[in-house]
Amino acid sequence: MTKKKLGTWRIDRQLVEQISRHAAFGRRRKFKKNSVLYEQGEVSTRFYFVLKGLVQISIFRADGSEVVLELMGPETVCGEGSAFDGLPRFSSAAAIEDTEAIEFDTSKMTEIFRAHPEFATSLLRVTSLKQRVVAIRLKHLASREPQDRIMELLTRLEEMFAIDHPKGRLLVTHVTHEQIATMTGTSRVTVTRTLQRLREQNRIDIVDGHILLKRRPNAN
Amino acid sequence: MTKKKLGTWRIDRQLVEQISRHAAFGRRRKFKKNSVLYEQGEVSTRFYFVLKGLVQISIFRADGSEVVLELMGPETVCGEGSAFDGLPRFSSAAAIEDTEAIEFDTSKMTEIFRAHPEFATSLLRVTSLKQRVVAIRLKHLASREPQDRIMELLTRLEEMFAIDHPKGRLLVTHVTHEQIATMTGTSRVTVTRTLQRLREQNRIDIVDGHILLKRRPNAN
């Protein structure tokens, strides 16, 4: 049905160039590791085009628990949602590595669009791509099956942190079952059991403590 | 007042006017009940501004099951995601009532933006709002509790389609238990039971077939 191309936070070369070409409308900023780009609840017209580093986007729930939406790497855009609709930020963004980004401000955007309508089109492509990614995650989280939820997380991590391996793709980051549990809204025991099951189904393997996602003939 | 079907989505008056003002760039189309506006997987540059009727947006999962994303009533925009990012539609849209809509085509949009930059800004507001709603849904779907999932839907409907009532807020939209089930990833039976339970907990009530969300001292 779908190609692997539906890559999430990675946006295509052409779009990256389009945005980079209008970098002069923003200003370059640096964020130290663990510093905050923006916080849930604040009202702001700023958004960011990440050049280097890694930014974690998360939503905090009423009970204080955190739902990590994305980890945005280089050449991605974040914060544009609340910057354009004018409502309070629905998510927080924190640099989890030293990060450089271009900060844009939407308040003067309409006038910029008049002279540079292609910039508007590029931004619409970006917001549309993000809508797509979130909707696809929602499709998986709509399931109550732990296996769906966990596989969704693993494939997302794969695109971000995996390297090629003879048998498939190897996650270079180490995540504990406990962490997977909190990220997928299941229990630690269920994560252990589910990973076992996935291993029996020959969909994953554990290599030296790291998760290996096996190559599958029929990718979803 | 009889049972009224609206939808699960609404955008503010000002934004509606902004888009209506540019209706001439699209063309008016009619869709019979049960006809399809677009289908998951197809590539298209068209998107729709619904004027009358009701359109169901859903994602079909690999196993064939359906996740209903939204019911789009009058004065809403749909299909703009895939129309702008150029990738295959990630969702399907079907008219579940006779529907009229303005069909826009993104292929000539950049030129339109040059003369009408405010139209670009309006569309960015729309895509941003949708990103917000989906992200917030995701926050709640991260929970496996049916009650969390269902209350999330109800409060979302409340914000868009509720009217004041002596005891709280009354949803003027009528949604069936079946619809709630597909929108929350639970079974129809569980929806019925959960609504019962919420009624016992005095959090909701049913008035003339409509759901009433009772005023609560400590709102979440």
Next chain:
DNA sequence: GCCTTCTCGTATAGGGCGATACAGCCCGGC
């Protein structure tokens, strides 16, 4: 008005998940 279809309530059986507990293992500190 009659019949069909949809919707809601309810019952049953089966299964899988959460909570909890405990044992084995690895690893680091000393």
Next chain:
DNA sequence: GCCGGGCTGTATCGCCCTATACGAGAAGGC
């Protein structure tokens, strides 16, 4: 080596959800 803590693999039990089925009642077509 010795010890302690964190992680993983299991086991048990209770609960709640899913699947399925059936009947009552409302809504809609003809």
